[in-house]
Amino acid sequence: MENVVENSMIIAGISARIEDPAHASEQIANLWEQFWKDNLPEKIINRFNGTIYAIYHQYAGDCSKPYTTTIGYRINKIEDLPADIKFVIIPQQHYHVFTAHGTLPEAVIKTWKKILQTNLQRSYSFDFEIYDERAQNPQDAIVDIYVAVAG
16 A cells, blocks of 8 residues: 555546446446447557546545546547546546455455445545556456545
8 A cells, every 4th residue: 555646637428427336346347248249449549558547536525425437548539539438537646555456356346345345535536446457367467546635
């Protein structure tokens, strides 16, 4: 675990409102399925690289209240995005970084459960997971989880 400041970034992808966080795992799994079914890697042509971001934002309070999840790629400009692709601008902010290691998605879910047990002073603005080259093997993946904290 470490504390970092991340610069602002733009993520383009698909989103879903999680109205019932008690059933978030199922809703987020469905969003991942849609991400691959809709072939987002081919639709988002102006992405930086193949790293996928899962963002949690638009919190209606804390994580027990509704929030939005967006899955997509970091891009350098919003022009030329297909009409069905949404974008999110994440401002520069402070984060506490956790690392999940193991089988997907279980390792990420387990790490989030640990995060929720901490006394971290979360800002509930923009949290995100990074699925880079270390997450290519779903049986032995490494995923960094950035949790926004008060600066």
